[in-house]
Amino acid sequence: MSISGRAVIASAPAGTAAAGGVLGSSQAGAAPAPRGRAQAAPAASPPGDVVGRTSVGYQGWFACKGDGSPIDRWGNRRHDSGRPPSIGNNTIKTWPDMREYTRSFPTAYPNLRNAQPAVLFSSHDQRTADTHFRWMRENNCDTAALQRFNPVGGEGPMRDVYAKRNAKRNAKPVVRIRGFGFADDRRPFAPPEYLDVINWFKAQGCYVIGGVPTH
Incomplete structure (x- = not known):
């Protein structure tokens, strides 16, 4: 492969790490130090950590027959997943610019206006991931977070493939768990x-990040 997630991210983790306002070298909203007392400087983030990095969410869920x-x-592109997307079988909201992809799959739509x-x-195609990660690198994105919802649903096998491609933090798989700290009936x-x-995740050898509300 020409470019991989590891090549793009270099020393930063990839795959399942995500920015969430949880990690940082100091606590937002912390009380100021009393007058006359020196306030300790926040510890510097070690090389390769996710702190201070620009992270993007990555779905990786688009499949083609x-x-x-x-x-x-x-x-994720049709009502009937067994048939190619078409005018009568469509859930597509926006059409991707396909000029830089090296492999594509024909649909049942008529030709585009061009x-x-x-x-x-x-x-699923590694060349697609290579293209996406190249774009991230060119636009100063450091890490990519694989967003995974129901692992036992229909998309679970696709997500399993991507999860095996992640880079890691201190040789540990990075897992960001969304939903901590919400106070509602659900x-x-x-x-x-x-x-x-x-x-539980730490016991499995994972590096854990919590996704919490912005407030």
């Missing part, structure tokens, strides 16, 4: 329950 992916269907065929990319969890989740 015939792309060799575990699901082998048109994922007379080019209506083709799409597959996230998430009636107390801090000890969140701590159980964190400790």
Whole structure:
């Protein structure tokens, strides 16, 4: 492969790390030091850490029939995933600029207004990931976070493939868990329950980041 996530990110972790306002060298909103007492400077982030890095969310869930992916269907682009996207079988909100992709898959749409065929990319293809990570590198993005929802749902096998491609932090898989600290009826969890989740992932050898509300 020409470019991989590791090549793009260099010393920073990739795959499942994400920016979330959780990590930092100092605590936002902390009380100021009393007058007359020196305030300790925040510790510098070690090389390769996720602190201070620019991270982007990465879905990696677009599949095409015939792309060799575990699901082998048109994922996230159609009502009927067994048929190619078309005017009558469509959930596409925006059309990707396909000029820099090296592999594409034909749909059942008519040609575009520029007379080019209506083709799409597959996230399963390594060349697609290479293109995306090259764009990230060219635009100063340091890490990419693989966003994963229901691991046992239809997209689970696609996400498993991407999870195996992640880079790591201190040789540990990086996991960012979204949803800590929300106080509403749908998430009636107390801090000890969140701590159980964190400790379970740490026991599996993971580097854990918590995703919390902005407030």
